[in-house]
Amino acid sequence: MAYRAVLFDIGDTLWHSAEAPPAAEFRRIASERAREFLANAGLTHPDPSLVARVAWDALESAMKQARATDRVEPDYAAVAKAALLSVGVSLSARQAGDLMETIYVSGEDGGKAAYPDARPTLEALRNRGFRLAIVTNRAFGGDRFRDDLRAAGLDVGWDATAVSIEVGFLKPHPEIFRSALRALEISAAEAVMVGNSLAEDIAGAQALGIDAAWKRSAPDAEGVRPDFVFEDVGELLDWEPLRKAKS
Numbered sequence: 491m492a493y494r495a496v497l498f499d500i501g502d503t504l505w506h507s508a509e510a511p512p513a514a515e516f517r518r519i520a521s522e523r524a525r526e527f528l529a530n531a532g533l534t535h536p537d538p539s540l541v542a543r544v545a546w547d548a549l550e551s552a553m554k555q556a557r558a559t560d561r562v563e564p565d566y567a568a569v570a571k572a573a574l575l576s577v578g579v580s581l582s583a584r585q586a587g588d589l590m591e592t593i594y595v596s597g598e599d600g601g602k603a604a605y606p607d608a609r610p611t612l613e614a615l616r617n618r619g620f621r622l623a624i625v626t627n628r629a630f631g632g633d634r635f636r637d638d639l640r641a642a643g644l645d646v647g648w649d650a651t652a653v654s655i656e657v658g659f660l661k662p663h664p665e666i667f668r669s670a671l672r673a674l675e676i677s678a679a680e681a682v683m684v685g686n687s688l689a690e691d692i693a694g695a696q697a698l699g700i701d702a703a704w705k706r707s708a709p710d711a712e713g714v715r716p717d718f719v720f721e722d723v724g725e726l727l728d729w730e731p732l733r734k735a736k737s
């Protein structure tokens with residue numbers, strides 16, 4: 491146990507939806523944005539909220555299916571495009587992708603906030619010589635995700651960022667972990683994964699020989715044994731193997 495890098499899950503590990511508006515408010519915002527999107531695209535539909543809901547439900551169902559099967563991240567634009575045809579909306583794949591970006595309510599709008607000890611912990615780990623990486627399952631990446639990190643105060647100069655929609659694979663698929671290791675140019679034994687999901691973060695990392703620290707949450711898998719268990723992310727700083735990075 492001598493690590494050079496710490497890989498972090500984001501959702502419910504470093505940030506959470508503390509102030510999330512109720513589902514009805516999400517739907518209202520998405521519907522408003524869909525109405526505007528359709529108008530800008532020169533399309534009309536009697537029920538923009540139905541358009542938003544059909545597109546979003548299609549994304550969620552494809553995501554659920556992928557998580558339960560091959561963990562290959564779906565092409566959500568294609569998924570939405572196909573689903574929208576059923577309600578009489580014909581979009582190009584590009585438009586469908588833009589629509590999804592438009593109706594996705596994220597970051598501060600979605601009530602995302604970092605845990606109070608998240609940023610101080612990341613900074614302390616960096617000061618101890620650890621390199622830091624993100625390994626996250628997210629259907630939206632790119633600038634939007636980086637902006638959301640900044641808004642939450644989690645823009646700590648990450649050394650690598652493996653986002654499922656950018657890598658093409660969802661945790662616990664080994665490829666998303668490998669992509670982080672490759673970017674950091676380290677071996678599995680030199681990294682530790684930190685996350686709240688036994689199935690995705692802990693089992694996924696351990697299958698590759700990456701040790702894993704679990705932020706205790708409702709267990710989503712049986713028979714998984716984390717290398718360290720904590721309640722608050724700041725407790726990582728007291729874990730012996732994270733006192734000093736391997737040089």
Ligand SMILES: [Mg+2]
Nearest residue numbers: 499501502686
């Ligand atoms: Mg999580």
